[in-house]
Amino acid sequence: MSQTEIPPSAEPSRSTWTDVTPQALYDKCMTVARNLWWSWHPEVINLFRDLDPVRWRQLDHNPIALLSEMTPEQLAQRASEMVLYTRINQAHRRLNDYLNNTQTTWGARKAGVLGSMPVAYFSAEFGIHESVPIYSGGLGVLSGDHIKSASGLGVPLVAIGLFYDQGYFKQHLNAEGWQQEEYLNTNVEEMPMEPARDPQGRPITVEIDTRDGRLLAKVWLMRVGRVPLYLLDCDVEGNRPEDRELTSRLYGGDLRTRIRQELVLGVGGVKALRAMGIKPGVYHLNEGHSAFATLEVMRERMHDDGLPFDDALREVARRTVFTTHTPVPAGHDRFDGKLMEEHLGPLREKLGISYEQLMGLGRVEPQNEGETFCMTVLGLKLSRRANAVSNLHGVVSRRMWANLWPWRVEEEIPIGHITNGVHIPSWLAYPMAQLYDKYLGTGWHMTMGEPGVFDRVYEIDPGEFWETHNALKSRLLEFVRRRVSRQCRRRNEDEASVEAARNVLDPNSLTIGFARRFATYKRANLFLRDIDSIAELVADSNRPVQFIFAGKAHPADEPGKKFIQEIANLRRDPRFAGRIVFVEDYDINVGRHLIQGVDVWMNNPRRPLEASGTSGQKVVLNGGLNFSVLDGWWAEAYNGMNGFAIGKGSSHVDVEKNDQRDAESLSQVLSEEVIPCFYDRDAFGIPLQWIDRVFNSVATLGAQFSAHRMVIDYTEQAYLIAAGGTTSEMSLR
Numbered sequence: 001m002s003q004t005e006i007p008p009s010a011e012p013s014r015s016t017w018t019d020v021t022p023q024a025l026y027d028k029c030m031t032v033a034r035n036l037w038w039s040w041h042p043e044v045i046n047l048f049r050d051l052d053p054v055r056w057r058q059l060d061h062n063p064i065a066l067l068s069e070m071t072p073e074q075l076a077q078r079a080s081e082m083v084l085y086t087r088i089n090q091a092h093r094r095l096n097d098y099l100n101n102t103q104t105t106w107g108a109r110k111a112g113v114l115g116s117m118p119v120a121y122f123s124a125e126f127g128i129h130e131s132v133p134i135y136s137g138g139l140g141v142l143s144g145d146h147i148k149s150a151s152g153l154g155v156p157l158v159a160i161g162l163f164y165d166q167g168y169f170k171q172h173l174n175a176e177g178w179q180q181e182e183y184l185n186t187n188v189e190e191m192p193m194e195p196a197r198d199p200q201g202r203p204i205t206v207e208i209d210t211r212d213g214r215l216l217a218k219v220w221l222m223r224v225g226r227v228p229l230y231l232l233d234c235d236v237e238g239n240r241p242e243d244r245e246l247t248s249r250l251y252g253g254d255l256r257t258r259i260r261q262e263l264v265l266g267v268g269g270v271k272a273l274r275a276m277g278i279k280p281g282v283y284h285l286n287e288g289h290s291a292f293a294t295l296e297v298m299r300e301r302m303h304d305d306g307l308p309f310d311d312a313l314r315e316v317a318r319r320t321v322f323t324t325h326t327p328v329p330a331g332h333d334r335f336d337g338k339l340m341e342e343h344l345g346p347l348r349e350k351l352g353i354s355y356e357q358l359m360g361l362g363r364v365e366p367q368n369e370g371e372t373f374c375m376t377v378l379g380l381k382l383s384r385r386a387n388a389v390s391n392l393h394g395v396v397s398r399r400m401w402a403n404l405w406p407w408r409v410e411e412e413i414p415i416g417h418i419t420n421g422v423h424i425p426s427w428l429a430y431p432m433a434q435l436y437d438k439y440l441g442t443g444w445h446m447t448m449g450e451p452g453v454f455d456r457v458y459e460i461d462p463g464e465f466w467e468t469h470n471a472l473k474s475r476l477l478e479f480v481r482r483r484v485s486r487q488c489r490r491r492n493e494d495e496a497s498v499e500a501a502r503n504v505l506d507p508n509s510l511t512i513g514f515a516r517r518f519a520t521y522k523r524a525n526l527f528l529r530d531i532d533s534i535a536e537l538v539a540d541s542n543r544p545v546q547f548i549f550a551g552k553a554h555p556a557d558e559p560g561k562k563f564i565q566e567i568a569n570l571r572r573d574p575r576f577a578g579r580i581v582f583v584e585d586y587d588i589n590v591g592r593h594l595i596q597g598v599d600v601w602m603n604n605p606r607r608p609l610e611a612s613g614t615s616g617q618k619v620v621l622n623g624g625l626n627f628s629v630l631d632g633w634w635a636e637a638y639n640g641m642n643g644f645a646i647g648k649g650s651s652h653v654d655v656e657k658n659d660q661r662d663a664e665s666l667s668q669v670l671s672e673e674v675i676p677c678f679y680d681r682d683a684f685g686i687p688l689q690w691i692d693r694v695f696n697s698v699a700t701l702g703a704q705f706s707a708h709r710m711v712i713d714y715t716e717q718a719y720l721i722a723a724g725g726t727t728s729e730m731s732l733r
């Protein structure tokens with residue numbers, strides 16, 4: 001058994017409140033609040049909530065902000081009223097145990113060689129918790145889950161990202177249902193971070209030369225369990241005013257902003273590691289955004305070890321792991337020669353290569369002057385291990401980049417796949433986790449990425465399971481009603497509408513959730529093609545169906561905003577009123593409520609454009625069922641019994657025909673399979689067949705699509721090989 005987490009049932013602390021001064025108590029709480037470890041420990045979250053439930057919610061579940069509003073004496077007072085002393089001590093002790101007990105982890109046994117030369121994991125966004133708004137969506141949540149699992153498994157890893165002081169936007173819809181974007185400044189004081197320091201204890205500022213002057217970035221340290229996350233921030237004195245805003249927003253601005261952000265992330269990130277005295281054994285570039293890092297590492301090797309360019313290139317490639325996430329051609333960053341020379345010119349000179357040589361590193365055909373510089377191409381050329389994020393995405397990526405290896409057949413293109421997974425402790429509802437504890441024993445916390453962990457799920461009493469699920473569903477409906485009525489009030493709607501919003505949805509109806517970015521290929525409005533049959537299903541008084549939607553469109557994506565509008569305005573259609581809701585401002589918090597409470601999670605992207613998708617994976621252990629196009633992770637997950645499939649896993653080349661076919665399949669499978677199965681009840685009102693499918697889903701998918709399994713795969717199939725410095729290519733298939 002591998003010790004990956006401290007089990008939740010650690011024995012209670014023996015110390016009593018009498019030995020703790022208010023200040024000491026306050027310091028303990030603050031120490032816990034300053035390591036994001038708390039965010040995946042429900043007992044600790046409940047502790048913070050109990051300090052002040054109303055403010056907790058209003059402050060976006062930010063414990064530092066909450067504690068900052070209290071004096072140590074007020075905290076002590078509250079702790080004694082609520083009998084929290086033992087819980088505070090216990091949380092503090094468990095965090096310390098977690099940080100100190102590194103000898104028994106999976107990583108200590110299996111990845112010890114990385115100890116002195118950790119993996120440096122680069123990503124443009126990290127989604128760790130709703131109170132730390134430095135993510136926009138799936139890529140960020142994946143990075144957050146990756147480093148949390150690395151922490152849990154004890155895999156030596158440091159993470160590098162950017163600190164965005166305005167994050168991504170807050171979403172509201174106006175009276176017409178049109179998306180409005182609002183950017184709020186994050187209060188840095190309330191973020192769980194501090195200045196990163198060099199070995200002499202001095203704060204760090206890195207300098208990056210461009211043709212157009214020098215860019216400065218300071219470096220923050222955020223603690224995510226055992227993993228340090230270093231965030232670069234251009235809001236520094238000495239930068240020009242426009243450069244101080246360079247890292248304000250995620251994916252805002254033009255291509256020049258974009259290349260400058262990526263320069264800071266990649267080149268600045270490598271410089272920051274060097275300044276801190278960290279010598280990575282492996283560089284993991286999560287998506288192309290950070291691929292400039294390879295050029296700076298090459299410069300280091302040439303400077304430090306006197307290697308010629310070609311040898312430095314080989315050395316760097318040996319140690320680099322590159323993950324591509326985008327099967328949509330337009331999703332790959334490309335920069336023209338002018339932007340490249342302005343920003344990479346000084347580094348290029350240090351590398352001793354010509355402009356054409358540099359451009360060649362980012363081109364499929366190095367000599368083709370018409371080709372722009374593509375970050376994905378750089379990542380693929382400068383890594384020996386490259387992977388896609390699902391089996392199907394691997395096939396698509398090999399085809400997509402076949403021209404980089406024109407002498408090879410498609411099957412031998414060196415891009416493998418490691419399918420994404422989710423960090424179970426972050427996404428699993430506490431009551432459901434307790435149910436697993438009861439029937440499986442708490443040992444599952446320690447082996448949650450390993451095959452077979454959830455095989456005994458069939459021993460759970462279906463009645464007890466159903467009760468737990470329904471409690472979570474009620475919690476979701478309460479949340480939705482609160483949010484939707486608040487949305488009405490914000491739009492100044494009349495009291496009748498606000499009151500109606502307070503009563504939307506029905507706890508006994510089959511509840512389908514759909515939340516994701518409103519990118520057009522995700523086809524949020526697919527179900528509208530067959531709106532009359534969907535309306536019939538929704539209105540069926542014996543077997544009703546209801547929908548909860550959420551999601552943001554990129555500020556520049558007009559068609560995406562139009563989808564949102566169409567769906568949000570269905571609430572005015574009498575056939576759907578009270579049965580379709582749109583919850584504004586999709587984020588980790590909204591996501592968590594949805595995936596924990598829905599009966600069904602719907603996903604209908606245009607195959608094969610969904611590289612993996614992870615939201616459906618979050619539903620699995622919480623007891624919901626997936627109802628999805630056979631794309632991304634679902635294409636390899638669906639076994640006929642562990643959920644439902646839309647379409648047959650093929651795609652018509654004619655987009656229109658393809659969409660029509662999927663829309664028909666959607667309403668057909670919904671009415672012929674999903675609804676009958678959900679409403680087929682025994683004498684006690686329990687849907688035994690449905691629960692059988694849920695148990696099948698938990699047993700077959702729970703461990704397989706966890707981030708623990710994913711990080712184990714990366715470690716065994718990529719990190720250890722790259723750290724060993726062998727030149728053999730990744731063979732993941």
Ligand SMILES: *Cc1c(COP(=O)(O)O)cnc(C)c1O
Pocket residue numbers: 136137138139141515516517586587588591592612613614615616618
């Ligand atoms: C999980 C998650 C995502 C990613 O979900 P997809 O299935 O990839 O669309 C995006 N945003 C949030 C807030 C999430 O929690």
